[in-house]
Amino acid sequence: MNRHRPIIPIHKPADYEGMRKAGQLAAAALDMLVEEAKPGITTAHLDKLAFEFAMDNNALPATLHYRGYKYSICTSINHVVCHGMPNNKPLKKGSILNIDVTLILDGWHGDTSRTIPIGDIPTKAARLMDITYNALFKGIEVVRPGATTGDIGHAIQAYGESERCSIVTDFCGHGLGRQFHTPPNILHYGKPGEGVTLEEGMFFTIEPMLNLGRPNVKVLADGWTAVTKDKSLSAQFEHSIAVTKDGYEIFTLSPGGWQHQFRK
Ligand code: MF3
Ligand code: CO
Ligand code: CO
Numbered sequence: 001m002n003r004h005r006p007i008i009p010i011h012k013p014a015d016y017e018g019m020r021k022a023g024q025l026a027a028a029a030l031d032m033l034v035e036e037a038k039p040g041i042t043t044a045h046l047d048k049l050a051f052e053f054a055m056d057n058n059a060l061p062a063t064l065h066y067r068g069y070k071y072s073i074c075t076s077i078n079h080v081v082c083h084g085m086p087n088n089k090p091l092k093k094g095s096i097l098n099i100d101v102t103l104i105l106d107g108w109h110g111d112t113s114r115t116i117p118i119g120d121i122p123t124k125a126a127r128l129m130d131i132t133y134n135a136l137f138k139g140i141e142v143v144r145p146g147a148t149t150g151d152i153g154h155a156i157q158a159y160g161e162s163e164r165c166s167i168v169t170d171f172c173g174h175g176l177g178r179q180f181h182t183p184p185n186i187l188h189y190g191k192p193g194e195g196v197t198l199e200e201g202m203f204f205t206i207e208p209m210l211n212l213g214r215p216n217v218k219v220l221a222d223g224w225t226a227v228t229k230d231k232s233l234s235a236q237f238e239h240s241i242a243v244t245k246d247g248y249e250i251f252t253l254s255p256g257g258w259q260h261q262f263r264k
Contacts, residue, residue, distance in 0.1 A: 006182075006183035006184075007183070008175060008182070008183045008184050008196065008199075008202060009175060009177055009178075009179075009182055009201075009202075009203070010199060010200075010201035010202065011177060011201045011202070011203055011242070012201070015108075015177065015201075015203075016242055016249065018105075018106055018107070018108040019108050019110065019177065019203055019240065019242065019251045020251055021105055021106065021108065021110075022059075022103060022104065022105040022106070022108035022109060022110035022251070023110035023112070023240050023250075023251025023252040023253075024110070024251070024252070024253075024255055025057055025059055025103050025105050025110055026101045026102060026103045026110035026111065026112045026240075026252055027110070027112055027252045027253060027254050027255055028053075028254075028255050028256070029050055029053045029054070029101045029103060030099060030101050030112060030113075030114055030254065030258070031254055031255060031256035031258055032049065032053060033046050033049060033050060033073070033099050033101070034099065034114065034116050034258060036049060037091060037097055037099065037116060037118065038091065038118065038119070039090070039091055039092060039093040039118055039119045040090045040091065041090065041091050042086075042087070042088050042089060042090055042091070043075035043077075043084075043086035043087055043089070043091070043097075044086045044087055044088050046073065046075060046086060046099065047071050047072050047073055047075070047086035050072040050073045050101060051064070051072040054072060054103055057103075057105070058105070059103040059104060059105045060103070060104045061073070061101070061102065061103060061104075062102035062103065062104050062109055062111070062180050063100075063102055066180065068223075069083075069085075069224065070085070071085055071086050072101075073086065073099055073100060073101050074098070074099070074100040074113075075097060075098070075099055075100075076097070076098040076100070076225075076226075076234070076236070077091075077095050077096070077097050077098075078095055078096060078233055078234075079227050079228045079231045079232060079233060079234060080098075080225055080226065080227050080234065081168055081170075081171070081209050081211070081217050081226040081227060081228060081234040081236070082098070082100070082171055082209060082226050082236060083219075083224045083225060083226050084098075084224075084225050085222065085224055085225060091118045092118065093118055093119030093120065094118065094119060094120065094121055094122065094125075095117075095118040095121070096115050096116070096117055096118070096121060096125050096128075096129060096233065096235060097115065097116055097117075097118055098113055098114065098115040098116075098235065098236045099113060099114060099116070100112075100113035100236075100238065101113065102180065107178050108177065108178065109176045109177065109178070109179070109180050109240070110240055110251060110252055111176055111180070111205050111207075111238060111240050111252070112238050112239055112240060112252035113207065113236055113237060113238040114237055114238075114258070115129050115132065115133075115235040115236055115237060117129070124212060124233070125233055128165065128210060128211075128212050128233055128234075128235045129235045131159075131160060131163045131165050131210060131235075132160075132165075132208060132209075132210040132235040132236060132237055133237050134159065135156045135159050135160045135165075135188075135208045135210060135237075136156075136206055136207070136208055136237040136238070136239065138155040138156055138158075138159045139152045139153070139155050139156040139186075139188070139206045139208065140206055140239065140241060140248060140250065141155070141248075142155050143198060143241060143243055143247065143248035144198065144243065144244075144246060144247045144248065145198055145199055145200050145243060145245070145246075146197065146198065147197075147198050148192070148193055148194060148195045148196060148197050148198065149184055149185070149186055149187065149190070149194075149195030149196045149198070150187075150190035150191050150192055150193055150194030150195035151190075151192050151193065151195075152186060152187075152188075152190075152206060153186070153187040153188055153189045153190030153191075153195070154189070154190050154191055154192045156188045156189065156206075156208050157188065157189040157190065160208070160210050165210040165211060165212060166210065166211045166212075166213065166214055166215035167188050167189050167208065167209075167210060167211075167215060168188070168208075168209035168210070168211060168215055168217055168234070169187070169188070169189055169215060170217045170226070171207075171209060171217075171226070172185045172186055172187050172188065172207075173185070173186030173187075173188070173204055173205040173206045173207045173238070174186065174204060174205055175202065175203060175204045176203055176204060176205060176240060177203045183196075184196040184202070184204060186204050186205065186206055186207075188206075188207075188208040188209070198243045199243060200243050200244060200245050201242075201243065202242070202243045203240065203241070203242050203243075203251075204240075204241065205238055205239065205240050205241070206238070206239060206241065207236060207237070207238030207239075208236065208237070209234055209235070209236040210234065210235055210236075211228050211232050211233065211234045212232045212233045212234075213228060213230040213231075213232025213233075214228070214229065214230045214232065216228065216229040216230065217229065238252075239251070239252045239253075240252045
């Protein structure tokens, strides 16, 4: 064992089928949750719906009891960057909400998140969501055998910064499959050619967090909730993907056609 060279799982064709099912279920859960998330609804209610959805579909929410986390989803509002915890406060019109769902189905992890508007939102919030969504796809589109994790990070960073947003560097995407978090780390910044060289059979998430203000983040005393230090708005989108023979496959595309928060 050489712990300085973590082993990146390389998956077989049958494993892709397991991830397709888990990814589609996680995305279907999100489709249901984004329809329910409205002004006046609490994130605790969304958490309950997510738990029940998992139970009804023979799945487990991967975050429940994960390292002491007590909820089935993460709900990150406005300046919360990620790992926001569901609570009993009603959602307010004008907020943006990221819902992050990870479901385990037949041992495979499907991990996906979207940021959605709660009622009418300010133009600058809608712009941040658009740019963050586009940034995720800038990263996905460079994935193919022979590309590197640095190519992904560079594509996201170059685009996000060209739109005058900042890229959160404290959290990253991750390998996944039979485990929730494995190598490689997928940084959302970097230089072309750096990092791990991608191979067919690698499964990982890309999940950029972009801020309207400065990139700096702090974690609150609850040990989970990550917020922007300057309280500026933050958005995130996440897909679970595979490297294929000649490109990529997205496991967590919305079965309901919600490829974007505003379009169906
Ligand atoms: N789903 C998150 C991710 O994208 C992980 C959340 S871990 C939790 O990796 F414990 F905060 F839920
Ligand atoms: Co993830
Ligand atoms: Co996630």
